[in-house]
Amino acid sequence: MKYALLTLVFVAILLTGYLFYTIYQQKVLLNIMVGRNETIGIIKSNATTSMFYDNMRFNSSRLFFYISDDCDDYKRERMTSALSMLENYTLLIFKESPNENTQIHIFCSREARNLTKKEYVAGEGGPTKIIDTGLFNLILEGELSLYKTSIDCLSPNVEMHELLHVLGFAHVNNTESIMYPVSSCEQQVTQDIIDSINLLYSYDSEPDLYLANLNLTRKVGYTDFEIEIGNQGLIPSPNVSLIVENDEKKEEFEIPGLEVGEARILEVKNLKISGNLVFYIDYKDMNKDNNILEV
Numbered sequence: 001m002k003y004a005l006l007t008l009v010f011v012a013i014l015l016t017g018y019l020f021y022t023i024y025q026q027k028v029l030l031n032i033m034v035g036r037n038e039t040i041g042i043i044k045s046n047a048t049t050s051m052f053y054d055n056m057r058f059n060s061s062r063l064f065f066y067i068s069d070d071c072d073d074y075k076r077e078r079m080t081s082a083l084s085m086l087e088n089y090t091l092l093i094f095k096e097s098p099n100e101n102t103q104i105h106i107f108c109s110r111e112a113r114n115l116t117k118k119e120y121v122a123g124e125g126g127p128t129k130i131i132d133t134g135l136f137n138l139i140l141e142g143e144l145s146l147y148k149t150s151i152d153c154l155s156p157n158v159e160m161h162e163l164l165h166v167l168g169f170a171h172v173n174n175t176e177s178i179m180y181p182v183s184s185c186e187q188q189v190t191q192d193i194i195d196s197i198n199l200l201y202s203y204d205s206e207p208d209l210y211l212a213n214l215n216l217t218r219k220v221g222y223t224d225f226e227i228e229i230g231n232q233g234l235i236p237s238p239n240v241s242l243i244v245e246n247d248e249k250k251e252e253f254e255i256p257g258l259e260v261g262e263a264r265i266l267e268v269k270n271l272k273i274s275g276n277l278v279f280y281i282d283y284k285d286m287n288k289d290n291n292i293l294e295v
């Protein structure tokens with residue numbers, strides 16, 4: 001009788017222990033990751049044109065611009081003519097925005113910086129807000145200023161030069177290029193600039209989710225793991241599922257939407273799965289090859 005009671009107590013303890021173990025087996029943590037510098041890219045840029053940073057672009061080929069009220073009709077006309085020239089050369093499309101808080105802001109009345117008498121600045125331009133997504137240097141906003149000029153070329157060269165700065169292009173050494181630091185009327189938008197723009201903007205405005213840095217510990221029948229999930233694309237990602245699968249079963253983890261350039265670590269302890277595992281994100285995005293890891 002005494003033994004039976006002891007056995008019963010023992011079994012009860014075991015059962016309780018097992019219950020607790022089952023309840024607490026799965027510990028899931030999603031941490032925001034900071035300081036990721038690694039690039040897990042797909043663009044093998046054959047662009048020869050130098051940009052301020054690699055793979056600089058806006059998130060869409062459809063770009064909004066705003067011309068300040070301080071620009072007179074002449075400057076406005078020259079600016080819009082530079083924009084439509086670039087539309088003809090490339091797959092970019094420019095749309096005028098009624099709102100000044102937009103992607104490209106064009107100013108006319110700003111004063112040039114103090115310069116010596118020999119130097120003369122006709123304009124200035126460049127990206128003003130950039131995010132390094134890991135794959136792109138995503139331009140959020142850019143602005144350009146057109147100053148008073150004494151002589152204008154027939155073609156809107158200064159406007160084009162500054163516009164290309166806004167799109168991420170830096171100066172080059174070729175005196176015949178529009179991106180040569182000293183402006184002259186014969187300069188042209190060179191083919192390498194056109195090719196670079198068309199290559200960079202050939203990618204649709206999509207997120208690019210990737211999996212990386214998988215750390216896995218196998219136990220008998222169980223697995224602990226840590227995995228990085230990030231978005232290196234052009235727009236934020238929606239909520240997606242991370243699936244961990246073997247031949248027999250499938251476990252799903254919900255991954256919240258990630259901003260561009262954001263990465264998180266998913267940490268899971270004692271997941272009841274073992275053997276050969278496949279980790280994948282069930283979502284079709286820009287680059288499908290980096291959505292899967294097998295161990």
Ligand SMILES: [Zn+2]
Nearest residue numbers: 161165171181
């Ligand atoms: Zn310049």
